[in-house]
Amino acid sequence: MVPIQFITHHTSTISHEESAMLALRGGCRWIQLRMKEASEEEIKPIARRLLAQCRKFGATFIIDDHVELVKNIEADGVHLGKNDMPLAQARQVLGEGFIIGGTANTIEDVRRLHRESADYIGCGPFRFTETKTNLSPILGLEGYRSIITEMQKEGIRLPVCAIGGITLEDIPDLLNTGVNGIAVSGAILRSPNPEKMMNDFIHIA
DSSP states (O other): OOEEEEOOOOOOOOOHHHHHHHHHHHHEEEEEEEEEESSSHHHHHHHHHHHHHHHHOEEEEESOOOOHHHHHHHHSSSOTTSSSOOOHHHHHHGGGGEEEEEESSSSSHHHHHHHHHHEEEEOOOOOOOTTTTTTTOHHHHHHHHHHHHHHHHTOOOEEEEEEESGGGGGHHOOOOOOOOOESSSHHHTTTHHHHHHHHHHHHOO
16 A cells, blocks of 8 residues: 555535546656545546546555445555445445455444455544545644554554544654555645645655
């Protein structure tokens, strides 16, 4: 898993597709297309174009939630939230050749995802974020330390990616908790220079 993942978002001036392109041009090599309010038919043409761009840039391309779309266009994998298709079912659909990540907020979530053979965990939120609705309880640094410590005790070896309102200044302390990567979205798009901000995130991680 790469140190920095980008999760697409949109603003009044930047589309999901353009947000992904800004991240790619800024050096990010893991893009997750996350369009929660859109239908699969709306997502499909954007996903196809972004898949081609990710191939061009040598980046991993993950789609949030839409397992069949991932299979049909041969994206690299899918990320499943707590209310999406169960991970074990997605593995039956996709087989072993695709990356499947899952969302966790507690050590119980991590244990479940480990049992279901997740490839990585998106764990959060670190702090309050406006890019996601129905936010789980805030973890903070101590929350990550607790989860990582418990994983080590139980011999659970899964890459953990921290997510949720993370800024450039947070990265050193977050990485010191033992997480393997950082997922970003709003911090990039709110920057006056998103490509440079993406590049700064990559270099500090």
